[in-house]
Amino acid sequence: MKLKTMLGSVALSLAVALPALADENPAIEQRQGQFKLFVHNFGLLGGMAQGRMDYDGDMAQTAADNLFHLTRHDQSRLWPEGTDSMSVDGTRASPAIWDDLDDFVMKFSALQDAVESLQSVAGDGLDEMRAGFGPVGQACQACHEAYRDEAS
Amino acid sequence: MRKLLLGVAVIGVIGGAALWVLSAPKVLDATTLAGLSGDIAEGEAIFHASGCGSCHIAPDRDADPLILSGGREFASDFGTFVAPNISPDPEHGIGTWTAEQFINAVMQGVSPDGEHYYPAFPYTSYTRADPQDFAHLYAFMMTLPADATPSQPHDLRFPFNIRRSVGLWKAMFLRDDWVVTGELSAEEERGRYLSEALSHCAECHTPRNALGALDHDRWFLGAPNPSGTGRIPAIAGEEFTWTAFDISAYLETGLTPDFDVVGGSMAPVVRSLQNLEKSELDAIAAYILRAGQ
Known part of the structure; x- marks a missing residue:
């Protein structure tokens, strides 16, 4: 009986521990870090676009340059199978990503294109930056x- | 004993008859609808304010928001609802409906055949609107592309699969008075009309009771996501700290004050509302803050 109880609690702790272990796939935190850096730069441009802060051409250009390089970061190791929201806690990445990776990649490359256009106008003035900013959003x-x- | 049984039977029949009467579909007074005529341009603004496309577009990813072929599934505690085809297709959509039938569907939840619609369809909010606005909406929706996709039946559990039971639900919960009352500025009143009657923010952002009716005492305090993981966030209460500028900017651009970008089921809402005049978005923002006081 005692052994059975012990086995039961081992099984229980494994059941509790397994999702927690899966949570620790570092790719999840790493890709979330990447998105935080997107926002770090995108937010500065957004603040200027919405008039929350004054437009500054040098700062806007730097932020757009950063976004350009950040969105060129190779994604191939950031989205391993089994790191979707149904499989593990701590992520909002829908399983639909892995159902159609081609579309996911296509949408990411649309982001890259929009950022490239933004980069080419971000320092040219508030209206020009705004026009480039919208499609990124x-x-x-x-x-x-x-x-x-x-x-x- | 026989008398008692007879008494029970009589009470049962009377009770059943009362329930039958109470659950009957009720349409709007014909005089309310007489003389309404629709303007297509006005109707377009009502369409964007009312968010019809958010639920009635095709289930395919990146579907055209103006082709209202239906087919999206909405899981709930009562079963799965499937949004019907409301494109102007004469066979599978609403192409043969009159304006009166359309307005009764949208505001009373009654089909042209005299059947109840389930309150997954937010006539529960639209019932507060001015019928004239839905005469405009009708005129606009008849100009949208027709689509011949057949509507799919809902998949509901007993007793919710008995449509007549919706009549009792309506008797209990369908109200056309305002939820937020008291002193309101003209802008807040306009926002209340847009939000409580047309845009139906509360249908997702307010928790529901066991029978699926909105809990007016917890207006805008957030709710479980009915069709997936996570929660629909609160837009009132202590954790909600946005300003009117923040709310209006979010509805216009999809950007939160922290410059996160809208996603999920709110993305089509923003795509629809961003077509409205900025003053209308400001009014919704003013109302949401007023509602949270």
Whole structure:
């Protein structure tokens, strides 16, 4: 009986521990770090676009340059199978990503294109930066709509 | 004993008859609808404010938001609802409906055949609107592309699969008065009309009771996501700290004050609302803050 109870609690702790272990796949935290750096730069441009802060051409250009390089970071090791929101806690990445990786990649490359256009105008003046900024937000939204779950 | 049984039977029949009467579909007074005529341009703004496309577009990813072929599934505690085809297709959509039938569907939840619609369809909010606005909406929606995709039946559990039971639900919960009352500025009143009657923010952002009716005492305090993981966030209460500028900017651009970008089921809402005049978005923002006081 004692052994059985012990085995039971081992099984229970394994059941509890397994999702926690899966959580620790470093790719999840790493890709979330990447998105934080996107926001670090995108947010500066957004603040200027919305008039929350004054437009500064040098700062805007630097932020757009950063976004350009950040969105060129190779994604191939950031999205391993089994790191979706149904498999593990701590991520809002929808399983739909892995159902159609081609579309996910296509939406990411649309982001890269929009950022490249933004980079070419970000330092040219507020209106020019705004015109380049909008499509970047649209590219983010297209992917979030299809592939990001609600926050818990 | 026989008398008692007879008494029970009589009470049962009377009770059943009362329930039958109570659950009957009720349409709007014909005089309310007489003389309404629709303007297509006005109807387009009502369409964007009412968010019809958010639920009625095709289930395919990146579907055209103006082709209202239906087919999206909405899981709930009562079963799965499937949004029907509301494109102007004469066979599979609403192409043969009159304006009166359309307005009764949208505001009373009654089909042209006199059947109840389930309150997954937010006539629960639209019932507060001015019928004239839906006469405009009808005129606009008849200009949208027709699509011949057949509507799919809902998949509901007993007793919710008995449509007549919706009549009792309506008797209990369908109200056309405002939820947020008291002193409101003209802008807040406009926002209340847009939000409580047309845009139906509360349908997702307010928790529901066991029978699926909105809990007016917890208005906008957030709710479980009915169709997936996570939660629909609170837009009132202590954890909600956005300003009117923040809310209006979010509805216009999809950007939060922290410059996260909208996603999930809110993305089509923003795509629809961003077509409205900025003053209308400001009004919704003013109302949401007023509602949270």
